[in-house]
Amino acid sequence: MAELISQLNQRANYDNLTRLLSRQRLIYDIEHAASFNLAILDIDRFKEVNNFLGMNAGDDFLRSTATLLRQFFAHQPYAIYRLNGDEFAIFDSRGDEVEEFEMHIQAFVERFGNREQTVKGETITASISAGIASSRHSSPIVAATTALKYAKLKHTKVATFQEDLPILKEYQQNLKTTRVIRKAITQDWITPHFQPIQDVRTGRVCKYEALMRISDAEGTLYLPAEFLAVSKRSGNYKELSASMIRKSVACFSATELALSINLAIEDIEESDILDTLATLQRQYNVMDRLIFEITEQEGFSSPERIKAFIDQVKRLGARVAIDDFGSGYSNFETLIHLDIDFLKIDGSLIKNILTDPHAEVIVETIVDFARRLGIKTIAEFVSDEAIYRKIASLGVDFAQGYYIGKPAPLINHRINSLDRRT
Template sequence: MPPKSTDRRLLAPQVVEQDALPLASRVPGVLWGLIAVGCGLLLTLWLYRIQARQWQAAQRDAVVAEAEKGVVQLRAKLRSAELLLRSLQTMFLVSGKMDAGQFARVYANLDPRRDFPSLLAVAYVVREPRSDGDHFPTTLVAPLDGNRNLLGLDVVDQPANLQALLQSRDTDRLAVSEPFPLVQDLGTSGRRQGITLRLPDFGPGDSLDSPAVRRQRLRGSIAISFRIADLIRTGLPAPLLNAARISVTDITRRPHVPLFDSHGGAPGAAPSIVHRLPFGGRIWELAVFPTEAAGSPPWPQSVAPAGILASVLLGLLVWSLTDTRRRAVELGRRLGERYQESEERFRTLNELLPALVVLADAADGRIVYANQAARGRLGESLAGSPLASVLEVDEVEVERRLASPETGAVELALHDASGGRFWASVSMSWLMLDGRPQWAMVASDVTEQRALTELLGYQATHDELTGLINRREFERRLQRVTQDVRESPPYAAVLFIDLDQFKLVNDTSGHVAGDQLLLQLATVMRARLGEEHVLARLGGDEFGVILAGLDTPAHAAELAEHLRRGLDGFVFVWETKSYMASISVGAVMIDRPGTPLAELLAAADTACYMAKEQGRNRVHFYSERDEQSALRRGEMEWANRLRWAVQEQRFVLTYQEVRALGAEPSGIHVELLLRFRDEHGDLVSPGAFIPAAERYGLMPLIDRWVIETALANVNRLHPAGAALRMVAINLSGASIDDETLAERIVELLRLHHVAPERVCFEITETVAVRKLADVIRFVTRLRDAGCRVALDDFGVGMSSFSYLKHLPVDILKIDGSFIRDMLSDPISHAMVRAVSDIAHRLGLVVVAEWVTDEAVMASLRDLGVDMAQGFSLHQPERVMFQRD
């Protein structure tokens, strides 16, 4: 039953004789009315002051909230500037040297003014040691327009700029300068303040573990410059700049330096928020000063109009009750008229409300009233209809809600006049009208809000370009599949898909074409797979598929091949060009419950890599018994370990002596051999990790480590010390392609004062034959510097001796496979003789590898071989400086 309510009735005026009134009632009614009005006005004033304070506090809170957003946005802007500078530093580290044309192209590709309109210039200064210390003239500037006067500028002439350069050099971190006048503003009416962000450019070498090493290795410095006020203004949101006065001050050291003030002048009040931003070795303080808000809320939104009206009505009421009978009857009549007018006004206002207002009789649940908004949305013929007819819930649920109405609003689906549905925030309550219990329902349309919430949820789990689910959602669904899979049918499988030659489309036709290709291929794959399987875009040109409900593993292979065939020969047309598209698919069966997600993804990635390596446009299923897959995963693991080994100094050098076979001693010759020290301290031979290093492009990095380490410690390699006559260092084919390596070697020889004739670099015959022109260029530069060059493993890939006439080498090393069999195999013996004779005619020193015993050495002496090495002659030993 509905709760009891007090029956509200209008107070009817009563006729009372003047003599029957008490003495207090004989006071004129106007005076009592004025007293009542005064009390009401005082109460209204008190409430108005409370409301004004709350309104001012809300205004200040809004400014503080906007300031917090501004701090986050400014911090992100500064971080983006640092990432821009990091990318430039990476360019210099990779390229070594860069001319003006390359620098301009790098600037054009990055297009930094797109994200940083306040950026003035990107510049590079080179370190020039002089008698009075290091100087740093500016050699590269982009863009040149407006910045030509920077070329040749010596940073030493700008103390604030120089201090940032030295700080970045000594810390190897981002450094920000103090504000200083900009060169670009020379000749203008006023020179504005600017800052530079700097990062060092170090030359190749060992780890930069001390300021002294960094100072020695500094090659130059990269900088980007801004007008500080413009940088800060573009980094702050416009609403914050409009709502408050913002000031930014550099408080790194006293005196503090003002950087930015959105309004200028002295602050009018204490800041609402003060935030410190550490950035590039400096500390900026951002202060927000609220603008003077009005002392009170807008008049129509305050309690004043209603309070004044209530005070006047109260005065009139008191006056009417205390005045004469005639005046009381007249006032009662007038109040009745005003009540009718107020009721009409209430009904009119209720009709104009945008919310849906519906009243229903509590006895039978039928609608007795609906305002204009409700009739327009729910139907004109609402009167007499059950309340349950407009709600998308059954009558039992409606009765439950009416029996115990919710304290707050709930979201329910309602039926509109056309039979459609929409979502509304619905509140229900009891009320008494004309002595009858009734239900009041007030509803506000929240369909758009719900759609926005659903859209945000969709965007969090789907790829914006293709509309497919993204990597996060894919991994979540895959995790659920791995938990539910059984060891018997139905099976499941995961596919890892990579587009073949996608980079070609991006490079030749641009990223817009690449995006269109991805969209078209995603549509084709979705159509081929159907709705029962999961398709996701994992990023870039990589897609993932979850095949569920498979009868047999062969079913997975059929679906994968069906998908591949659907894209085989797909023609993508963009403008005047056309491309043939295909995919490489790596697949792995999910046949064990609880298989780790990382293990599944790694296996699928490995299988996809194998598919591409086997010629692309094919499907490859991963198998733990597949030797190629196991080898590939092993090499991938080794690649990660080798990168860690370089960073953690886990490589070890050993040496093996090369002995002379003639009567005259030739001094001590050694060949350096590389070992890897694993996590347990055990040494691993190169045969275990060199193939992985070659496949994943790590050999240049390893070769540089060996060269720099050996030349820095050449007199600490062998117990003979400085008496060591020659040390041989092996070079890979990938290092030959590095055009800067030869010059780096010459630079290291000068740096460590190593006589070039003490160093020999060994290159295998297969590399020399395959890259003859590059090898000739490379070894010619080394031999011009005084180094020696050896041709290693000679005979393995030999098809002709003719190229030896054109290859400028000093030493020829016969491959050990011929030496090992020369006493038992006449062919091997004849080849060793032929190689020795031809090498001597060319003036080369001949070295035999894999020498096993004295009998082999005697035969080599008879054939005129000069030197020999092998485990029987000398077991490799760790170099002296690494024995501790």
Template structure:
């Protein structure tokens, strides 16, 4: 008889624990395989123990081939900026015994050489007694995110057209260079570069051609600069160049090469070829020069000073450079120009400008019936003395303030007309003289013409017509009462745009006058392409008409051609009765000048 002895033990709880642990492990593995982050775990020696599928995809290593290898062998990371190897995060965890994160600009080089921008963290796997069993490394692919961030960052620092640094970023470079000047006594040179005749290309061929010219010029400038120098585009056709560790004598040689290369360059667009030029202003950045002018780290002042020197170079004939010197008389004049910029902006904001009018008289025996008044602009100083236009207009033209001034004149004059209901004409103290010239007049005629001068910048302003239409509607002004004047020089420089604007204005019902006719070149040729109503003969031919037979013949010829073309003619600079008699004999339609009437103030109604 055989007997069997046995011991029975209830292991239900243990099996339940094992099942729970198995289920937790399965859940952990499923989770690790499902998440979008790469996960790698190591043992206490830093050798790979586990990779999830995302980690396999990014590193290029499978779990079977990577298991047991040192982490540094499959997880190779570098600094994105300088390409230097970065310390393995697992080594850092073992040393510091805490969670660590990778530094910014980290890239992972996969097994096949492909690079990924990553973000990651590593944490120790500890027992209850604080013993490290291994490390878990979690990382994610942020390549697209970083590319977008870098793109946005790059765009914030660079000019989108040329790829050069923009003004704001260049100012940072300039600030850093001033630190080196003051701390280490270094010497640098700042160059302010302004293209000559860029506007001709832009106006003749359009903005697309202008953009292409800027791109080509950028490549040309870069080819002539040293690698250590910093080139930026800081305005429409303006560049800045920071010549590091470069004294003025060497800087002059560098910029002369730039000038020569630009001068030899030809820009070709379709069937047209253009030669351009460049004017450059230079200023030394040294402890001595900065202390001399009382500037230590004022970047805006330095750029302004270099700009002023550039403008002097432009005034002296272009295609040259000019060096800033604190006692330079030309620069003092330029600073005075910049001073006018502030006054002009202030005048527009605070209505410090004032309007004048000057009658343009119909001459005796004229078959015309329109009265013509030119609206003129003046500026009052602090003591209410009048400042003539030519004192501030050059500054306004240089710093693109003319459109603002033109709009101020139009808005304020239209406001005046609306409040006198477009019928009451300005009172003239010496109107009897005009009556004598004309025979009989009615100052309340509806066919009175008011002429307003507009600048070349306004001619090229695509929004001007919209602005004008708005003002005409706002103040209920009849377009037939308004005539716009541009000089012949402006018209020639902007021929296609001027012709377009004239047609648009005439479509509205406005009139147009070509001012200073004869002062430009090929006047009659250009006149055929401009559908103007009035031809204002330049005063330089009129003022000596009594004593100079050639001037008499020129005025006579201009008047005859104007009439053949159906234009009304106006003689400027009629300063005395002798000149008046001559132009009446010739048959000019209108006369304007101090011999007929002086400009008089047009009192603007108070704004409501």
């Protein structure tokens, strides 16, 4: 029995891989210390070690890091822990020695970052980041972890927790935004707005782009920049997007207008996206009027997957546009192999086209390239008549922007029955 108890204590107090103290032991030590300093350390890009050399090599790297920690702090009264994954902790029960503790942590981070380690015959140069907190904080592990994230965000390697860290305001805003998103889903606050797209040749509005908005009970309107990224990080994007697609299609089902709908890579990777689109087709019979927009960055990050998706939606009768084309490295070669119908020229080029000769040359090149492939072009951010005349002179097919019309709910637009396939 005594041996069993000893084994259980060993498992509870020590990490099996590195033989350092465990996370459970750290929690115990914090609860029983009157005053202390705490540092949480995390190996930068450790996932790359696992992906490059394999899990066994990753374990060797962690054991090597544990050895370095023991050696470096051998003459200090610090306890060393492995928390989980590639996270370690240093605990100093002398809470009054803050500056000395910070100096030692900084020194280790610098030493670690300049040291090469050999794992499985491969030489790896790694760095480490650290966040520091103390017993003054009500949740020291959370505080040290927050400081660690701030150090990584600002590339400072070491940060000490303070109540006014900018990242705390970001966390609070993220929580507030997440609550708005959840209410938008449960209380039906998701409101599609539509921006007109004009045929430059005829001067007629022939299609609209659906743009997601959230309108709360007080009438406050939230733009995508305020909630879209948070919805993806908080796991709420799928529900937002599904509601947006359904509502947009339902709004336009009674018209004969073409409708553009934005799809993120999260939509494309969703296993049931094609079933959802097929259901909408059976319900509304609108697929031949839908245009799915994929941003250049997402479209070219995994071209094989995007190509497969494009081929599938085109078999359903829909059309496809590449959005924000020209915003970064425009991969013309990849574009040749994608069966797309429209290229939307990035707004950063269009809004500067009157003052930046390079922007004009790039737009002219895109238009010529698209024309040769039988692809129609759409200029975004057309904000005034001068820009409109310029893009028309360059041969752009369609214009979108405040000069044509601002995004608004469908009821605010004067909708005419136009050509179904314009």
